[in-house]
Structures are given as structure tokens and as C-alpha cells.
Amino acid sequence: DGLPYELFKNLNAEWEHYLLNLYNTVFLSEKLPDQWSNIIFTLLFKKGDKSDPNNYRSIALFNTITKIFTSILKERLYVWCEVNNLIPKEQSGFRKGRSTMYNLFSLSCLVALHTQVKKKPLFAIFVDLQKAFDNINHELLWYKLNHLGISSKYIRLIRKLYDNATFNLKLNNNITSESCSISKGVLQGDSLSPLLFLIYIADFIDFFHSKGLNGCKINASNNLLCLMFADDLVLFADSRTDAQSKIDVLSEYCELNKLTLNIKKTQTVIFRSSPKVKNLPPLIYENQVIEYVNTYNYLGVPFSCCGAFSSASKYFFSKGIKALGKVREILIKIKSDSWEAKIRLYESIAAATVLYSSELWSLGHLNVAERVQISFFKFLFNLPLNTPNHFIRCETGCKDIRLAILERTLNWWAKVLSMSDDELPKILLFEIYKHCEAIKKHWLLYLSKIMAKLGYDNLSNFSDAEQLLQQQKNILERWSNHLKCVDFERVFNSKYNPVYRCLLSTEKTPFYITTKSPIKQQRLIAQFRLSNINLVRIYFNGEKYVIDTTSRCEMCNLKEKESLFHIFFVCPTYSGYRKSLIQNYIVNADLNTENDNIYNILSVKDNDHMSKVFNYIVYVLKLRKFYFDCFEK
Structure with missing residues (x-):
């Protein structure tokens, strides 16, 4: 009509x-x-x-x-x-x-x-x-x-x-x-x-x-x-x-x-x-x-046929990666500079795909959904594949997808408990309760292991939905704190990038990520903040740049290693740009204050700071490329 x-x-x-x-x-x-x-x-x-x-x-x-x-x-x-x-x-x-x-x-x-x-x-x-x-x-x-x-x-x-x-x-x-x-x-x-x-x-x-x-x-x-x-x-x-x-x-x-x-x-x-x-x-x-x-x-x-969900985990990982491809296509087209818009797009397409029925299949395969989430951030910031997952989670400050899985699981569990006694899921759940010791592969087993980590040793204590819902907020807070503590501990014990410890924020997502700025600036800052301490890999404007920080700097005659500290604060080749762009963020070019100086440079506080650090890094990369291209000829 x-x-x-x-x-x-x-x-x-x-x-x-x-x-x-x-x-x-x-x-x-x-x-x-x-x-x-x-x-x-x-x-x-x-x-x-x-x-x-x-x-x-x-x-x-x-x-x-x-x-x-x-x-x-x-x-x-x-x-x-x-x-x-x-x-x-x-x-x-x-x-x-x-x-x-x-x-x-x-x-x-x-x-x-x-x-x-x-x-x-x-x-x-x-x-x-x-x-x-x-x-x-x-x-x-x-x-x-x-x-x-x-x-x-x-x-x-x-x-x-x-x-x-x-x-x-x-x-x-x-x-x-x-x-x-x-x-x-x-x-x-x-x-x-x-x-x-x-x-x-x-x-x-x-x-x-x-x-x-x-x-x-x-x-x-x-x-x-x-x-x-x-x-x-x-x-x-x-x-x-x-x-x-x-x-x-x-x-x-x-x-x-x-x-x-x-x-x-x-x-x-x-x-x-x-x-x-x-x-x-x-x-x-x-x-x-x-x-x-x-x-x-x-x-x-x-x-x-064996009742396990290993094949399901591979299937959903594949679907999640394909969904990330769609997210990537959309982001390239719309060229949004809003962090919230990027996250909403990821959550509505890729996360929604991999989280389908995750309360059933993913408790024993939490790393699968986690890999999809991390793959999104690696694409977004052009990060090397070997960037540790815990570094990326700490850097972005986003809600861990494993927290979303447990939340969905608790919601489903409460829904089953609230069903009438003649409904199939409730009948089957209580039958599983009776024989939980004999069951080695099941949703309930994986849930019980997670709950045990959080101090809840007996799932049968949650016999009705009201009791579970009263504890749900507390359970999720404990799980969130547990995941964050594990990540922070791994970062602080990591040899991948000890410098990142001074950059790590426990409260919020860094300014350079949430501010509305060109994605190429965000990517370059992120890659330096999350780089390997020994081998810095940078992807910028279609070019790959590799800096071996264990080798001597060939851009100057100081015979020092080409570390991040050397690049930002010492190398005389870059002194002109250093003075005009980042001098105000240098505390004291003294080795005793190395971490403080790196913190001041890479802990971006405003758009002007971000722009100057970005331009300095671009200058360094271009000058190094020009030098090595000439050297090869």
C-alpha cells in the first residue's frame, strides 16, 4: 500500500x-x-x-x-x-x-x-x-x-x-x-x-x-x-x-x-x-x-561428535576475522576520527559476530574471542603481529571481551534458573548439577573454574535467579579486576618493553587515542609506545621502518646504541628538530632520568603536544630512510 x-x-x-x-x-x-x-x-x-x-x-x-x-x-x-x-x-x-x-x-x-x-x-x-x-x-x-x-x-x-x-x-x-x-x-x-x-x-x-x-x-x-x-x-x-x-x-x-x-x-x-x-x-x-x-x-x-567446542571456536574466529574485514572497509570509507564511533562499529559488527552464543561455546576457548578483539586494535593502529595482547588491552583501556562473555553467561544462567521447573534448559541444568563430577567437558565445568578463581567454589550455592542476580555485579567486578591485575602483572614483568611500565595508566584510555585527530598520528604514537625494546617496527605511509635498538646508531658518531632515548634526546643529527619540536617536553637529557623523559614525550597531553611528537618522529624516519637509501646506492 x-x-x-x-x-x-x-x-x-x-x-x-x-x-x-x-x-x-x-x-x-x-x-x-x-x-x-x-x-x-x-x-x-x-x-x-x-x-x-x-x-x-x-x-x-x-x-x-x-x-x-x-x-x-x-x-x-x-x-x-x-x-x-x-x-x-x-x-x-x-x-x-x-x-x-x-x-x-x-x-x-x-x-x-x-x-x-x-x-x-x-x-x-x-x-x-x-x-x-x-x-x-x-x-x-x-x-x-x-x-x-x-x-x-x-x-x-x-x-x-x-x-x-x-x-x-x-x-x-x-x-x-x-x-x-x-x-x-x-x-x-x-x-x-x-x-x-x-x-x-x-x-x-x-x-x-x-x-x-x-x-x-x-x-x-x-x-x-x-x-x-x-x-x-x-x-x-x-x-x-x-x-x-x-x-x-x-x-x-x-x-x-x-x-x-x-x-x-x-x-x-x-x-x-x-x-x-x-x-x-x-x-x-x-x-x-x-x-x-x-x-x-x-x-x-x-x-x-565429541561434544567439545574446538571446531566451534575455529568457526567463530574465522567469522570474527571476516567481520573485522567489513569493519575495516567501513572505517576506510567514512574516515571517522571519533574513537567512540570506531568502538561502536567494532562492537556492532565484529564483536557481535564472535559473541553469538558465546555463553555456550567460548568459556573453554576464551582466547578465541580475545584474539578477534586484539586483531581489531592491531589493525586500527598498524601494530606488529608480535605486540603482546596484554599491552594492547592496557593501552586501549577497552572493556575486555572476556568480561562481556562472563556477563552474558551469568545472564543466561540467571534466565535458566528463573524458568519454570518443566522447561527443558532448567531440567537439563539441574541434571548436570547432579553429575558435575563425571562431566569433563561442559559449559558448567568451565564456568565453575572461572568462579573458583573469584572465590565462589560451589555453583550449587546459586540455586535461584534472585540469589545469582544479587551477586552478579560483585562477580563481574571481581572478574574485571582479576583480568586487569593479570595484564598489569604481565606488563610489569615483561622484557618486551620495560619502558612501557612508566607509560601505563590504570585509570583511562590515553589522550592520543580518544582525541579527534588524524589516524596516522595516533598510529605512529601507538607504535612507538608499544614497540619492542630491542626491535622497533614502524608502519607509516605504506613503508616499513625497522630500528634495531641493540645496534650502534649510524646517524651520528657518538657510538651509542640507537635506543628510543638516543633517538629522542641524544642523537645530534636530529638536534634542530628536537629543539624546535620537543625541547619543552625534555626534563633533562640525563640517563638517570631516561624513563621520565620518555614518559614526558610519549604521554601526550594535548593536540599540540601530539602534533609535535608526530612531526619529530616523521622527520627521524624520513632522515633515516634517506641516509640508508643513499648508503645502499
């Missing part, structure tokens, strides 16, 4: 009342304007053969006025479904208060219980339904809505919307004149569609139970047949025979409900304590083989 959401959000009271009357009239009369059911599809090419329709992704543009109306229907229907427990607890997709972590955590716990406590394999069949949302049979949908006891008026309204549904294609900014009817699938872009899909497959678990098949045992009163996140399904089995039986029933369910399995993307992982596995007969789905794999990417997280 071409009407933006902002228009409806800013309606005055009179127009809101008019819109309310319109919706009430439609609801009572059960008559919807035909145009309300029209959709415009824009096709986006993904990859592969451009003549293959399967290689295009469709973006649906739905009438705003229709979406508001169906969102009202959705809210009422959703509440009714939740109150009457029509959606199985195993389904987490499109449900309030749930995210992918709900399923990821549940899967991780179930794997740990089976492989490490029970010492038994767990068969996980990751089911891929081919275009599940687009293949919903409308007649079956109306039957299921009616069978669940949903009001006839609701069904008639929804059916009216679907019976009149048509679409047009938008190609090269032109909309096709001929409309095509929609005969199957839920309507793309409609607020109600996700809920209708959940209702359509809500009988999935009951269907298996009706065939005499149960889930894998969690404890005496709970078992788990599958996990569902919208159309992402995982079926669990105790053995190859059990797995095959469930695949046969899956085939029957798909046939009855007009759904199609994508056999190429449906795979099975046999979770086990050892990488070795016996040769088992293949699992067969309608005369086609379902592949056994050792790793499967479930909801964006790679799960390996």
Missing part, C-alpha cells in the same frame, strides 16, 4: 479511532478488501545458475495496514495457544522469551549427559525440511486450526485472507501487471505466518508418541524426543535401530502433512565420548541414505 510504519505510529487519537473502527468492521463482517491479500515479491539472486529459480531468495512486501491487522490476530491467537499448551515445549521458534540459546544449551546438556554420564552414544538426526513455510497445505492448516479448538471466526478470517492471496513480481523496478494466486504455503511478510506454521507442525511429537516411539531419557520423569526451532528439527535416538524407526515415522509424517525432506542437507551426528565409531549400517529415508557426519552447524553453532 506504500504506507510506511511511521505514518501509523504517529497517528493522532482521531485517526487511531478510525483505524480501530475499520479493523472492528472487518473482524465482525469477516470481509477483507482483496487488495489486503496482495503481495509484491522482489527476487534476490544468491549464487549458482541464474536460470534456476531455486537460486533466488524472495523478499515479500506486504500491505502495512494488513500486517497491523494480522498482528492483532496473532497476539490474541498466540496467548490462547500458550495458555492451552498447544505448542510443544520442545518448540522454541517465534516464541516470546526464547532464543536459539534455548535449544543450543539443551542440546549441549543432553550430549554431555549421554556421552559423559551414561557413557552411551546419542544419535542426533538434523532434519532439513525443504521450503517448509512455502509448502504448507492450506486445507490441512484449516483442519488443524479447527481440530485444536480455535474459533471458527478466526479460521474464516484467516481463510478469507488466504483464499484471496495473490502476488506480483517486481523486476527491474517494474511490477508485473498479471497477479498469480497463492495455493500453498504461509504468506511471506505476514505477522501471523510464523505462528500458523508452529500450529501446523504442533502435532509432530504426538505423532511419534502415537507410533510408540519415545525420546531419550533425561531422568526418571523426563525424556526428549526432539528439539524444534521453527522448521529446524533435531530427532534424538539411543541407537541406530531407534534412529531408523524414527526416520521411518518421520517419512510417514511428512507424507501425511505434504512436507518434503531435503535429503542432501539432512544429516546425522553420533555424539560419543571417543572420536572412533563402529561401522554402522546407513540410515535410510525413502530409499535414500542419510549421511553420517562428525560436525553439524546447528542454529549457527558447529557441534562436533
Whole structure:
């Protein structure tokens, strides 16, 4: 309809009342304007053969006025479904208060219980339904809505919307004149569609139970047949025979409900304590083989057959580095001189990428997220690859990403503890509590090690969310102080750059970083402050400069080593620029005050100071390059 959401959000009271009357009239009369059911599809090419329709992704543009109306229907229907427990607890997709972590955590716990406590394999069949949302049979949908006891008026309204549904294609900014009817699938872009899909497959678990098949045992009163996140399904089995039986029933369910399995993307992982596995007969789905794999990417997280997250850590490191590439492209384009803008850009793209589900996979691989964060600062300041991580963290003063991980972990832990006793993550967490001594690789084990460092020896002391939340601030403060103390200690004991000890600030980020100034100035200052005491590597204007501070200075005849102190305060070759640029920052060119002088030079206090130090360093580098270029000739 071409009407933006902002228009409806800013309606005055009179127009809101008019819109309310319109919706009430439609609801009572059960008559919807035909145009309300029209959709415009824009096709986006993904990859592969451009003549293959399967290689295009469709973006649906739905009438705003229709979406508001169906969102009202959705809210009422959703509440009714939740109150009457029509959606199985195993389904987490499109449900309030749930995210992918709900399923990821549940899967991780179930794997740990089976492989490490029970010492038994767990068969996980990751089911891929081919275009599940687009293949919903409308007649079956109306039957299921009616069978669940949903009001006839609701069904008639929804059916009216679907019976009149048509679409047009938008190609090269032109909309096709001929409309095509929609005969199957839920309507793309409609607020109600996700809920209708959940209702359509809500009988999935009951269907298996009706065939005499149960889930894998969690404890005496709970078992788990599958996990569902919208159309992402995982079926669990105790053995190859059990797995095959469930695949046969899956085939029957798909046939009855007009759904199609994508056999190429449906795979099975046999979770086990050892990488070795016996040769088992293949699992067969309608005369086609379902592949056994050792790793499967479930909801964006790679799960390996041994239950560890080493493959996930490599995966997220790779994704984090790729995300840093995007950050770099944007920074080069916008040329921002704002430190806050650079950090926000990094956090919203790169950090957000590597922190996805980090509360689950990264506690045992904290160095992975840390490497991504450090890589950002090394790129930003053109620092050599061998610059120690703890030096960079101390210099930038930014929030340690390991602190963010623990914060996310505590939030998730509190969320699980606040769940009702019949929710899967809580059931599985307390089962893990019971068998924590037998579990060697799990989220809880890594969390307990961190908490022990902070003086919390028994996680079971935190038995409810309120108790944990009361201590959360204190826990995070201890973790932050612990990380800072470790970094400061490593800096003070480091032989990499003993001079940096006098530059280190425990309170805030240095002025030269936070001030709005050319990035080339910030980079040059940072490289000198964080340089190796024996070998200074500088990258400036596309050139690499190396200063061996253990060798004699060839720029003068004093026969002294070319140390930073010599370059800034002694070498007579630079005396003219020294006098005009940095003389005011020199306390006394005496070896007894070496650290004080270096501190005064490199502890930039204002933009004028920064500019003068920068110009002096540039002069030194250019003069050295000119000398050595002439010498080589």
C-alpha cells in the first residue's frame, strides 16, 4: 500500500479511532478488501545458475495496514495457544522469551549427559525440511486450526485472507501487471505466518508418541524426543535401530502433512565420548541414505561428535576475522576520527559476530574471542603481529571481551534458573548439577573454574535467579579486576618493553587515542609506545621502518646504541628538530632520568603536544630512510 510504519505510529487519537473502527468492521463482517491479500515479491539472486529459480531468495512486501491487522490476530491467537499448551515445549521458534540459546544449551546438556554420564552414544538426526513455510497445505492448516479448538471466526478470517492471496513480481523496478494466486504455503511478510506454521507442525511429537516411539531419557520423569526451532528439527535416538524407526515415522509424517525432506542437507551426528565409531549400517529415508557426519552447524553453532567446542571456536574466529574485514572497509570509507564511533562499529559488527552464543561455546576457548578483539586494535593502529595482547588491552583501556562473555553467561544462567521447573534448559541444568563430577567437558565445568578463581567454589550455592542476580555485579567486578591485575602483572614483568611500565595508566584510555585527530598520528604514537625494546617496527605511509635498538646508531658518531632515548634526546643529527619540536617536553637529557623523559614525550597531553611528537618522529624516519637509501646506492 506504500504506507510506511511511521505514518501509523504517529497517528493522532482521531485517526487511531478510525483505524480501530475499520479493523472492528472487518473482524465482525469477516470481509477483507482483496487488495489486503496482495503481495509484491522482489527476487534476490544468491549464487549458482541464474536460470534456476531455486537460486533466488524472495523478499515479500506486504500491505502495512494488513500486517497491523494480522498482528492483532496473532497476539490474541498466540496467548490462547500458550495458555492451552498447544505448542510443544520442545518448540522454541517465534516464541516470546526464547532464543536459539534455548535449544543450543539443551542440546549441549543432553550430549554431555549421554556421552559423559551414561557413557552411551546419542544419535542426533538434523532434519532439513525443504521450503517448509512455502509448502504448507492450506486445507490441512484449516483442519488443524479447527481440530485444536480455535474459533471458527478466526479460521474464516484467516481463510478469507488466504483464499484471496495473490502476488506480483517486481523486476527491474517494474511490477508485473498479471497477479498469480497463492495455493500453498504461509504468506511471506505476514505477522501471523510464523505462528500458523508452529500450529501446523504442533502435532509432530504426538505423532511419534502415537507410533510408540519415545525420546531419550533425561531422568526418571523426563525424556526428549526432539528439539524444534521453527522448521529446524533435531530427532534424538539411543541407537541406530531407534534412529531408523524414527526416520521411518518421520517419512510417514511428512507424507501425511505434504512436507518434503531435503535429503542432501539432512544429516546425522553420533555424539560419543571417543572420536572412533563402529561401522554402522546407513540410515535410510525413502530409499535414500542419510549421511553420517562428525560436525553439524546447528542454529549457527558447529557441534562436533565429541561434544567439545574446538571446531566451534575455529568457526567463530574465522567469522570474527571476516567481520573485522567489513569493519575495516567501513572505517576506510567514512574516515571517522571519533574513537567512540570506531568502538561502536567494532562492537556492532565484529564483536557481535564472535559473541553469538558465546555463553555456550567460548568459556573453554576464551582466547578465541580475545584474539578477534586484539586483531581489531592491531589493525586500527598498524601494530606488529608480535605486540603482546596484554599491552594492547592496557593501552586501549577497552572493556575486555572476556568480561562481556562472563556477563552474558551469568545472564543466561540467571534466565535458566528463573524458568519454570518443566522447561527443558532448567531440567537439563539441574541434571548436570547432579553429575558435575563425571562431566569433563561442559559449559558448567568451565564456568565453575572461572568462579573458583573469584572465590565462589560451589555453583550449587546459586540455586535461584534472585540469589545469582544479587551477586552478579560483585562477580563481574571481581572478574574485571582479576583480568586487569593479570595484564598489569604481565606488563610489569615483561622484557618486551620495560619502558612501557612508566607509560601505563590504570585509570583511562590515553589522550592520543580518544582525541579527534588524524589516524596516522595516533598510529605512529601507538607504535612507538608499544614497540619492542630491542626491535622497533614502524608502519607509516605504506613503508616499513625497522630500528634495531641493540645496534650502534649510524646517524651520528657518538657510538651509542640507537635506543628510543638516543633517538629522542641524544642523537645530534636530529638536534634542530628536537629543539624546535620537543625541547619543552625534555626534563633533562640525563640517563638517570631516561624513563621520565620518555614518559614526558610519549604521554601526550594535548593536540599540540601530539602534533609535535608526530612531526619529530616523521622527520627521524624520513632522515633515516634517506641516509640508508643513499648508503645502499
